[in-house]
Amino acid sequence: MLRVSIFTSRIITNLTMKKSLYFLLFALMTGSVYQCKQATPEPETITEEPFEWVADTVADLRILRYQVPGWDKLSLQQKKLVYYLNQAGLAGRDIIYDQNYRHNLSIRKALESIVGTYDGDRTTSDWQALMTYAKRVWFSNGIHHHYGNDKFLPTFSREYFQSLLSATGANLSEEALNAMFDPEMDQKKVSSDAAGDLVLQSATNFYAPDITQAEVEAFYLKRIDKSDQRPVSHGLNSRMIRDASGALAEDVYKADGLYGPAIQEMIKWLTLAAGVAENEAQKNAFDLLIRYYQTGDLRTWDEYNIAWAQTTEGDIDYINGFVEVYNDPLGYRGSYENIVQIKDFEASERMQVLSQNAQWFEDNSTILAEHKKPNVVGITYNVVNVAGESGDAAPSTPIGVNLPNANWIREHYGSKSVSLGNITEAYEMASGGSILNEFAHDAEEVARIKEHGALGDKLATALHEVIGHASGKLNPGVGTPKETLKSYASTLEEARADIVALYFILDPKMVELGLMPSLEVGKAEYDGFISNGLMKQLRRIEPGKNVEEAHMRNRQLIAAWVFEKGQPDNVIERVTRDGKTYFNITDYEKLRVLFGNLLQEIQRIKSEGDYEAGKALVETYGVQVDRDLHQEVLDRVKPFNIPPYAGFINPELVPELDENGEIIDVKVTQPKDFIQQMLDYGKKYSFLK
Ligand code: ZN
Numbered sequence: 001m002l003r004v005s006i007f008t009s010r011i012i013t014n015l016t017m018k019k020s021l022y023f024l025l026f027a028l029m030t031g032s033v034y035q036c037k038q039a040t041p042e043p044e045t046i047t048e049e050p051f052e053w054v055a056d057t058v059a060d061l062r063i064l065r066y067q068v069p070g071w072d073k074l075s076l077q078q079k080k081l082v083y084y085l086n087q088a089g090l091a092g093r094d095i096i097y098d099q100n101y102r103h104n105l106s107i108r109k110a111l112e113s114i115v116g117t118y119d120g121d122r123t124t125s126d127w128q129a130l131m132t133y134a135k136r137v138w139f140s141n142g143i144h145h146h147y148g149n150d151k152f153l154p155t156f157s158r159e160y161f162q163s164l165l166s167a168t169g170a171n172l173s174e175e176a177l178n179a180m181f182d183p184e185m186d187q188k189k190v191s192s193d194a195a196g197d198l199v200l201q202s203a204t205n206f207y208a209p210d211i212t213q214a215e216v217e218a219f220y221l222k223r224i225d226k227s228d229q230r231p232v233s234h235g236l237n238s239r240m241i242r243d244a245s246g247a248l249a250e251d252v253y254k255a256d257g258l259y260g261p262a263i264q265e266m267i268k269w270l271t272l273a274a275g276v277a278e279n280e281a282q283k284n285a286f287d288l289l290i291r292y293y294q295t296g297d298l299r300t301w302d303e304y305n306i307a308w309a310q311t312t313e314g315d316i317d318y319i320n321g322f323v324e325v326y327n328d329p330l331g332y333r334g335s336y337e338n339i340v341q342i343k344d345f346e347a348s349e350r351m352q353v354l355s356q357n358a359q360w361f362e363d364n365s366t367i368l369a370e371h372k373k374p375n376v377v378g379i380t381y382n383v384v385n386v387a388g389e390s391g392d393a394a395p396s397t398p399i400g401v402n403l404p405n406a407n408w409i410r411e412h413y414g415s416k417s418v419s420l421g422n423i424t425e426a427y428e429m430a431s432g433g434s435i436l437n438e439f440a441h442d443a444e445e446v447a448r449i450k451e452h453g454a455l456g457d458k459l460a461t462a463l464h465e466v467i468g469h470a471s472g473k474l475n476p477g478v479g480t481p482k483e484t485l486k487s488y489a490s491t492l493e494e495a496r497a498d499i500v501a502l503y504f505i506l507d508p509k510m511v512e513l514g515l516m517p518s519l520e521v522g523k524a525e526y527d528g529f530i531s532n533g534l535m536k537q538l539r540r541i542e543p544g545k546n547v548e549e550a551h552m553r554n555r556q557l558i559a560a561w562v563f564e565k566g567q568p569d570n571v572i573e574r575v576t577r578d579g580k581t582y583f584n585i586t587d588y589e590k591l592r593v594l595f596g597n598l599l600q601e602i603q604r605i606k607s608e609g610d611y612e613a614g615k616a617l618v619e620t621y622g623v624q625v626d627r628d629l630h631q632e633v634l635d636r637v638k639p640f641n642i643p644p645y646a647g648f649i650n651p652e653l654v655p656e657l658d659e660n661g662e663i664i665d666v667k668v669t670q671p672k673d674f675i676q677q678m679l680d681y682g683k684k685y686s687f688l689k
Contacts, residue, residue, distance in 0.1 A: 051065070051067065052065060052670075053065055053426055053430035054430050055649050055673055055674050056673060056674045056675075057643055058131075058132055058135040058136065058139075058643075059132060059135075059136055059643070060643050060645055061135070061136070061139050061645050062430065062642075062643045062645070062646045062647075063135075063139070063395060063646075063648065063649060063674045064426050064430045064646055064647070064649070065426065065648065065649050065651075065670055066386065066422050066423055066426035067422055067425075067651070068342070068385055068386075068387050068422065068651055069344075069385055069422060070344070070385060071342070071387075071668050074315070074316075074342065076663075076664070076665065076666075077276050077278075078276075078278065078315060078316055079665070080272075080276045080655075080663055080666065081273055081276045081277070081316050082316055082387045082388070082653065083653045083655055083663070083666045084269050084272040085269070085270075085273050085316070085320070085338075085340045085388070086338075086340045086387060086388035086390075086650075088266045088273065088320065088338065089318075089320060089339075089340060089388060089389070089390035089391065090388070090390045090681065090684070091262055091266045091268075091269060091685055091687060092259075092262050092263070092266050092336050092338065092390065092391055093262075093390050093391060093681060093685045094259075094262055094685065094686060094687055094688040095253070095259050095391065095688065096141045096142075096335060096336045096337070096391040096392050097141050098688060099327065099333075099336060100140075100141050100142035100144065100189060100204060100205065100327065100335075101142045101143060101186065101189065101203050101205055102205045102209075103173075103175065103179040103180075104141070104142035104143060105688060105689070106172055106173065106176050107143060107172065107176055107180060108137055108138070108142075108682070109170070109682070109686070110170045110172045111130075111134040111137060112678075112679060112682040113168050113169070113170035114165070114168050115130075115131070115134050115675065115679065116679050117168050118164060118167060118168050119167075120164075126156045126157075126160045129154065129155040129156040130156055130161070131675075133156070134675075134678075135674065135675070135678075136152055138678040139395050140152075141391075141392070142189070143180060144188070144189035144203060146396045146645070146647075147396070147540070147549060147645060148540075148541075148545075148549070149188055149189040149190050149191075149548065149549075150187065150188060151186065151187050151188070151203070153180075153183055154180060154181065158181045161177075161181075162177075186203035187203070188201060188202060188203060189202065189203050189204055189327070190202050190204055190326070190328075191329055192329070192487060192548055197213045197214075198213050198329035198487070199211060199213040199216055199329060199330065200212055201329070202329045204327055204329070205239065206240065206327070206328050206333040207239070207240045208239070208240065208241045208242055210242075211240055211241075211242070213329075213330065215248055216240060216248070216330055216332075217330070219240075220234055220235065220332065229408060230302070231406075231408070232301070232302060233298060233302075233332075233334070233405070233406055234332060235328075235332030236325070236332065236333060236334045237252060237253045237254070237296055237298065237333075237334060238250035238252045238253060238258070238296075238333070239251045239253075239258055239333070240333075254293060254294065254295060254296030255267060255293055255294045257296055259688060261687040261688060262688050266320075270286055270289060270290050270293070270320075271286075271290060273286055274286035274287060274290070277314075278313070278314035278315065278316060279311075279313050279314055281307065281311040281313065281314075282311050282313075282314050282316075284311075285304060285307040285308045285311050288303050289304050289308075289320065291304075292304050292321075301321070302406060302409060305403075305406065306409055306413045308404070308416075309403075309409065309410075309413050309414050309416055310414070312416070314343075315342060315343045316340075316341070316342060316343070317341045317343070317384065317416070318338070318339060318340050318341060319337060319338065319339045319393075319401060320337075320339075321334065321336070321337070322334030322335065322336055323335065323336075323337050323403065324337065324392065324405070325405070329487070331489070331490075335392040336391040337389075337390070337391040337392040338389065338390040338391050339386060339388075339389050339393050339397075339401070339420070340386065340388040340389070341384035341385065341386055341387065341418060341420070342384060342385045342386075342387055343382060343384055343385075344382070344383040344421045344422075347383035347419075348382040348384075351382070351383060351462050351466065353514070353515060354463065354467060354513075354515070357513060358376040358467060358470060359375070359376050360509065361467045361471070361500075361504060361509075362376050362467075362471055364507075364509070365471060365472075365500065365503070366503065366596035366599050366600045367471070367472055367599060367600050367603040367604075368603070368604060370475070370607075371472050371473060371475075371603050371604065371607040372471075372472065372473070373470075373471070373472065373473050376470055376471070382417070382418045382419070383418070383419045383421040384419070384420060384421060385420075385421055385422040386420050386422055386423055387668075388650050388651075388653065389648070389650060390650075394647070394648065394650065395647030395648050395649065395674075396645065396647040397420065397423055397647065397648055399419065399420050399423055399424050399427070399461065400418065400420065400464070400465050401417070401418055401420070402415055402416070402417040402418075402469050403415060403417075417465040417466055417469075419458070419461055419465065423648065426648065427646055430646070435536065435636075435637055436449060438636055438637070438640070439531045439535055439582070439636075440527070440531065440582075441531075441582040441583065441584040442584070445527045448523060448524045448527065449524045449528055452520050452521040452523075452524040452525075453524045453525075453528060455521050456505065456521045456522065456524045456525035457525070459505055459510065459515060459516060459521065459525075460501045460502070460525050460529075461501075463504055463505060464497045464500065467500050467501070467504065468496065468497030468498065468499075468500035468501055469493070469497045471496075471500055471603075472496070472603045472606065472607060473607065474607050475607050478607065478608060478609040481493060483609075484609025484611055485605070485606070485609065485611055485614045486611065488611070488615055490550040491550045491553045491554045491557065491618050492554070492602055492605060492606060492614050492617070493606070494550055494551055494554040495554035495558055495602055495622075496599065496602045496606060498554060498555065498558060499558055499595050499598055499602065502525070502526070502558070502592075503596050503599055505522040505525050506522035506523070506525075506588060506592045507522075510522070519588075523588050526585055526588055526591060527585060529558075529559065530559050530562075530563075530572060530583050530591075531582075531583055532555060532559075533555040533556050533558060533559025534556070534559045534560065534563060534583050534629075535581065535629065537552055537555060537556070538625065538629065538630045538633040538634070539633050539634060539644055540552070540644040540645070541630065543630065543631065543634065544627075545625070546623050546624060546625050547622060547623050547624075547625060548623075553623060556621065556622050557617060557618060557621040557622035558595075558598065558621075560621040560622070561594075561598055561617070561621045562591060562594040562595060563583070564621075565598075566591065566594055569587065569590055570586055571585070571586060571590045571591050571594065572584065572585050572586070572591065573586055580636065581629060581632060601613075601617075602614075602617070605617070649670075649673075649674055649677050650671070650677065651668045651671070652668070652669045652671055652677075653666055653667075653668060654668075654669055
């Protein structure tokens with residue numbers, strides 16, 4: 001529930017602007033101020049080879065590359081640590097395929113066999129269609145769209161595919177073939193249609209196919225002790241099955257259980273990582289993580305998370321485990337993910353200003369006094385550079401993560417929040433053409449976003465993570481949001497964190513703290529948010545569909561709510577010009593007040609566990625799409641031809657060995673292309689059947 005997607009970030013277009021941003025950040029870091037912004041031109045002697053940010057484009061996807069800045073500053077021991085952690089992460093890669101859908105692994109392996117070995121004609125349109133399909137499967141870790149959750153269908157025939165299977169000696173069961181080609185079968189990865197049975201409607205492999213939502217709810221109703229102040233994350237690391245008697249049971253992911261071969265391999269690399277840990281606390285956390293993978297004990301997972309959350313020294317960090325529960329329609333089971341991170345000291349220091357002032361933000365928030373935390377504790381925020389990603393974090397990646405997820409651990413032991421700096425960077429650098437001009441109401445708006453948009457986005461992300469998710473408290477005796485707000489919990493939580501960011505990004509305090517040069521940054525963020533929430537993001541939805549994804553729902557919810565409530569004062573005016581729709585903010589201060597009002601209400605809903613009000617808010621403002629406006633958006637973005645989704649190839653971490661097989665260095669290289677990396681991964685990290 002605490003993951004920021006790439007779409008939080010606005011596309012930035014030109015290199016000059018990026019340089020000024022760097023300079024701006026540098027000025028902030030060193031305490032020098034804005035007047036020296038245009039000093040010191042780039043030295044002319046620097047000649048860099050142009051870096052190819054875009055590796056591939058397929059269907060609605062772009063596959064990008066990212067760099068690993070600061071690699072050469074690491075010691076050999078730290079490089080080894082990063083390498084081992086990355087290997088541990090990749091060792092579990094198969095798991096996410098199997099979690100996403102029960103036929104994904106066998107389909108992927110058949111595709112790998114065909115793409116890797118077929119020696120027939122690779123120039124036909126059928127072959128192109130096959131390659132498109134294979135890339136989409138690799139990108140989504142399965143046959144359902146990574147974001148929209150719908151199954152995508154091959155555009156080649158079943159007969160053609162069968163001819164490729166027999167030509168390469170690969171095989172696939174009849175049922176897996178049906179899964180690929182039958183449009184009706186397991187159509188949706190994760191269903192959010194609360195009118196039906198969420199478990200039966202979802203294709204995810206967290207539940208054996210005939211298990212119903214009511215059965216699962218009854219199972220956990222019995223198991224969960226409401227009075228437990230420190231509950232484990234029930235169901236997080238298991239698949240739900242029926243035992244011999246037909247009763248529900250958890251098939252636990254562990255070294256000698258489900259996904260055992262992959263987990264044993266992960267343990268092997270984590271053990272090596274523990275051997276080169278940067279400090280005792282980090283080593284202790286590795287030991288606990290290893291014990292958890294050996295036993296599958298969720299108490300150990302909590303102990304590990306406490307140790308991990310408190311390990312704040314050291315330059316290397318990581319996320320590894322069954323973590324986010326978005327892919328389970330009922331929000332119990334965690335998807336496997338791995339992210340290896342190197343600290344970005346400069347940017348982190350800047351963001352620390354926010355966490356040091358967390359109490360000020362809590363005290364000055366619009367939420368009701370009884371919902372405020374008297375002591376906001378344990379907030380840390382770091383910008384990191386990613387060195388490798390796997391599982392649910394790749395190729396599609398978050399740009400920010402805030403963990404652990406267990407509320408009681410966050411409350412008592414704190415949490416760690418990171419923004420993935422080099423990923424954001426790569427995404428921005430790759431976005432050559434921009435649709436900014438198309439949807440901006442006027443030239444002033446465009447100029448402001450060009451000048452301040454990048455900083456605005458960085459600060460909004462920081463506020464969302466550090467201040468937003470940490471803010472507010474539940475009323476005594478009210479269950480967790482997952483229990484009270486059920487399928488609306490994620491959308492409402494993301495909305496809450498977004499509005500905290502929106503409310504404070506126009507606060508003079510941000511200028512006073514030296515975080516931004518003027519309130520123009522906040523205005524740029526408002527412009528971007530409103531045009532995205534009311535229009536731009538609709539480009540990622542197919543005609544006739546409604547908004548389904550939690551982050552998109554939350555953005556539309558916020559934008560549509562303030563648009564409606566601002567109508568009497570025309571706070572946001574809807575303008576039609578040359579047959580095109582624009583939304584123009586006429587009064588930024590009044591808009592800020594509206595954000596504050598909505599924040600108070602959503603916090604009240606969370607604090608009181610008011611399911612009906614939460615449901616009404618999401619269903620009224622977050623879900624429905626204005627068909628005409630949607631079509632207009634699709635028509636207007638079509639000429640730009642920019643795939644709406646982006647993901648990443650990982651750099652390769654290549655160890656250099658001496659004659660005794662000892663690692664003497666680790667080099668970072670870029671893979672040739674997406675296909676090659678996927679085939680290599682398939683060969684090297686295939687531990688499950
Ligand atoms: Zn969030």
